[in-house]
Amino acid sequence: MGDNSMQKQLQNTFFHPDLLEIPADGSPAYLKGYRCRACGQLDFPKLNPCPRCWGEEFEVVPLSRRGKLYSATDIFVGQAGMKTPYTFGYVDLPEDLRIFCQLDGPTGSFRCDEEVELTVGTIRIDSDGALVTSYKFKKIGS
Amino acid sequence: MKLQRDVYIAGVGETKFGRHQLEFDALGRIAALEALKSSNINRPDMIQSAYVGNGTNGLVTGQTALKDLGMCGHMPIINVESACSAGGMAVHLAARDVASGFSEVSLAVGCENHTLHMKTGTALSPAMTDIETVHGAVMTGKYALRAQRYMYETGATIEDLALITVKNRRHATNNPYAWFKGEISVEEVVKSRVVASPLTLQQCCGIADGAGAVVVCSEDMIRKLGIEKPIKIAGTVVRSGPYHNRPRDITGDDITEACSRQLYEETGIGPDDVDIVELHDAFTIAELLYYECFGLCGKGEGLKFLRDGNATHGGKCVVSPRGGMLSYGHPMGASGAAQIAACVKQMRNQCTGYQVDPVPRVAVTHVTGGGLSGTEHAACTMHMLVRP
Numbered sequence: 418m419g420d421n422s423m424q425k426q427l428q429n430t431f432f433h434p435d436l437l438e439i440p441a442d443g444s445p446a447y448l449k450g451y452r453c454r455a456c457g458q459l460d461f462p463k464l465n466p467c468p469r470c471w472g473e474e475f476e477v478v479p480l481s482r483r484g485k486l487y488s489a490t491d492i493f494v495g496q497a498g499m500k501t502p503y504t505f506g507y508v509d510l511p512e513d514l515r516i517f518c519q520l521d522g523p524t525g526s527f528r529c530d531e532e533v534e535l536t537v538g539t540i541r542i543d544s545d546g547a548l549v550t551s552y553k554f555k556k557i558g559s
Numbered sequence: 560m561k562l563q564r565d566v567y568i569a570g571v572g573e574t575k576f577g578r579h580q581l582e583f584d585a586l587g588r589i590a591a592l593e594a595l596k597s598s599n600i601n602r603p604d605m606i607q608s609a610y611v612g613n614g615t616n617g618l619v620t621g622q623t624a625l626k627d628l629g630m631c632g633h634m635p636i637i638n639v640e641s642a643c644s645a646g647g648m649a650v651h652l653a654a655r656d657v658a659s660g661f662s663e664v665s666l667a668v669g670c671e672n673h674t675l676h677m678k679t680g681t682a683l684s685p686a687m688t689d690i691e692t693v694h695g696a697v698m699t700g701k702y703a704l705r706a707q708r709y710m711y712e713t714g715a716t717i718e719d720l721a722l723i724t725v726k727n728r729r730h731a732t733n734n735p736y737a738w739f740k741g742e743i744s745v746e747e748v749v750k751s752r753v754v755a756s757p758l759t760l761q762q763c764c765g766i767a768d769g770a771g772a773v774v775v776c777s778e779d780m781i782r783k784l785g786i787e788k789p790i791k792i793a794g795t796v797v798r799s800g801p802y803h804n805r806p807r808d809i810t811g812d813d814i815t816e817a818c819s820r821q822l823y824e825e826t827g828i829g830p831d832d833v834d835i836v837e838l839h840d841a842f843t844i845a846e847l848l849y850y851e852c853f854g855l856c857g858k859g860e861g862l863k864f865l866r867d868g869n870a871t872h873g874g875k876c877v878v879s880p881r882g883g884m885l886s887y888g889h890p891m892g893a894s895g896a897a898q899i900a901a902c903v904k905q906m907r908n909q910c911t912g913y914q915v916d917p918v919p920r921v922a923v924t925h926v927t928g929g930g931l932s933g934t935e936h937a938a939c940t941m942h943m944l945v946r947p
Contacts (some may be wrong), residue, residue, distance in 0.1 A: 432928060436690075462690055468802065487806065488711075490703035491756040496695060497681040505695050508702060509806040516804075517932060518690045525756070529711040540694050551694065 420428040425435055437552045438479070439537060446537050449554055450478040450512060460512045482535040483535045484554070489520055489527035499541055508554050521555040532557055560796075561825050562658035567781045567789040569664075569774045569946070570598030571900035576769035576887040577738040579672045583616040586770035586893075587624035587670030594772035594900070595666070597627075598805025599784045603629035607635045607662035610652040612645030614667035614891035615676065622669060632741060640892070642685075643839065644797075644928025646771060647940030651795045653775040663780040670770035677766060682754070683891075685930040698930050699763055699842065703755035706844035706910030709810045710757065715847075715862050717757045721748035723760050723843040724885050726871055731882025735910025737768055738888045738900070762843040767888025771897030788907045793921075794826035794943040800934030814939040815852040815927065822923070823854075826943045830854040833876050834919035834942075835905055837898035839927045840883040846870075849877070849925065877915045880905055895926040895940055906946045920946045 439446040452465045454470030461480060466473050489506030504520040506527060519540050520527055527533075533554040540551045572593025574586050581589075600606065609630060611621030621636040630636070639649045653665035663701060668916050675682075682697035689696070705706020724743060731740035743761065751760040781789045798821070799812045803880060809811070824827050830853055838853070840846040847861045856864035871880040881887065881901035884894060902922035904910050922944040929937030 428618050441662065479702070488704040488708040488809070490700050490707055490758075492682075492697060492700050492703075493756075494682045494697070494754045495751070496678065496684045496697055497678050499695060503695055505700060507809075513805050517694060517696065520697055529708060536741065549693075550820070 448480040451475040452478050466480045481511050482511040486531050486533045488529055491524040519553045521553045564658055565778050566654045566657045566792045567776050568903055569776045570594045571773050573736055573771040573897045573900040574769050575736050576767045579768040580638050583670045583672040584624040587668045590770035590772035593670050594774045596693045598774040600904050605667050607664050608634050608656050609666040610639050610649040612639045612649035612892045614642050614645050620808045640930035641938040643891040644926045644938040644940045645892040647926040650899055651797050651940055652793045654795045658777050663777045665775045668772045669893040671890035671892040672768040673766050674768055689932050691932040696895045699755040703758045704843040705809045706757055715747055716746050720843040721732045721745045723846045724748045727879045727883040727885040730880050731886035733890055734882055737882040737886040739840055740886050758842055764841045764884040765888030767890050769893045771893050771900045773899050790903050790906050791945045791947055793945040794822045796821045796937050796941045800936045806931045812852050814936050818939045818941045819853045822941050822943050833921050833923050835880050835915055835922045836878045838925040840885050841889055843858050880915050898924040902944055
């Protein structure tokens with residue numbers, strides 16, 4: 418997929434600009450952490466106000482692109498309207514954050530505690546039939 | 560919250576669980592009327608308040624269920640929704656109502672019809688406003704993540720998890736209210752189709768319809784009604800799930816651990832004294848983890864507790880004597896109230912063919928509720944029942 422078609426798709430169906438940054442200069446995408454300027458707590462996803470101190474000013478912190486897969490499962494009976502099978506899991510980032518995400522790769526291929534890296538892809542088709550793009554994780558180098 | 564005065568259960572009712580053509584309100588009326596009649600209550604104005612648990616059937620579900628019993632008009636009917644915890648939470652609120660002196664008699668109902676309204680071949684998921692739901696989360700999968708991690712850390716196998724289904728279906732063999740029951744082999748459980756790896760179909764509770772009801776009274780009212788075998792609500796706890804999007808151990812369950820600790824503290828009754836438990840065995844893995852969360856055994860000893868026969872008849876604590884959700888199915892708003900109904904019948908020695916021997920003196924019930932990102936569960940409701 419070329420940059421132009423990607424950009425077009427993102428404008429229509431990107432979930433959600435507060436979560437994922439895909440830099441225009443072609444550098445790797447990253448998840449956006451939010452550090453509360455009042456108490457220093459780092460959260461993902463963005464919570465406003467900060468649930469710890471109700472601070473309303475945040476510094477955006479690019480999160481690590483690699484993390485450790487805590488657990489994963491292949492879904493064969495899914496949400497209404499979602500094509501099966503698909504795989505999801507929890508990825509633990511070095512910033513002490515846990516990310517729930519879909520995993521890109523064959524069913525049965527993921528193991529607890531293996532290292533995975535951020536990727537971008539389609540997570541679902543919305544009610545208008547448009548592809549919804551968001552963050553996913555995949556095996557290193559796959 | 561400690562109850563300010565003694566609160567008792569006068570009577571209970573439940574429908575058979577399964578696939579029903581009757582709507583949620585009709586199911587609720589069947590359970591409610593059975594609970595009321597078994598409480599020697601013979602007219603609607605004897606009830607002073609009602610709490611009705613339902614998860615998915617819409618608005619004013621309680622009034623819809625109770626108006627045809629003549630219970631609208633003279634009293635408050637309050638609708639209770641917290642997904643799978645709703646029925647338990649309705650009983651909690653009825654108990655609070657009586658404990659505070661607001662009512663002498665309060666009715667709690669849990670009722671739900673899923674199958675008339677759900678597309679087959681799909682799984683229940685939290686609301687689309689939730690970030691995990693947008694990314695494809697379903698409840699089966701969230702429990703599957705716990706199972707994968709538990710197996711990875713402990714070396715437990717899928718055959719081990721299957722033992723929970725085998726046990727609970729055996730418990731339910733002669734229970735007329737259960738849906739799936741009787742002998743099933745470990746192999747049949749393991750070889751049924753995969754829903755969310757490693758959980759197979761026979762390790763997941765069925766999507767079912769049903770209702771349960773509980774009449775809660777003051778001590779004075781128990782005497783006036785002439786109830787011979789009142790069951791005391793020794794403790795009732797509701798909590799909401801702690802929120803944080805950080806790594807945590809999901810082979811435990813923070814909200815269930817906190818609820819059970821609070822229940823033991825408030826009642827002065829510990830896990831060693833509990834004779835029977837009905838817990839949230841929506842999936843096999845859940846029951847295994849909850850042995851540990853409840854303190855029925857130590858951390859990491861759940862599988863040994865099961866294998867040693869401690870969770871069945873003749874063991875330390877009979878877990879899921881009615882057959883649990885793995886036998887009943889799980890109409891989300893109904894289960895919490897139906898669990899309490901089933902425990903009361905056990906404590907009254909009314910369960911011919913599936914009665915726990917000796918007749919239980921202390922029972923614990925437990926329903927969690929709701930997938931919500933950053934929490935293990937949005938809600939958890941537990942009760943401690945004691946036969947005086």
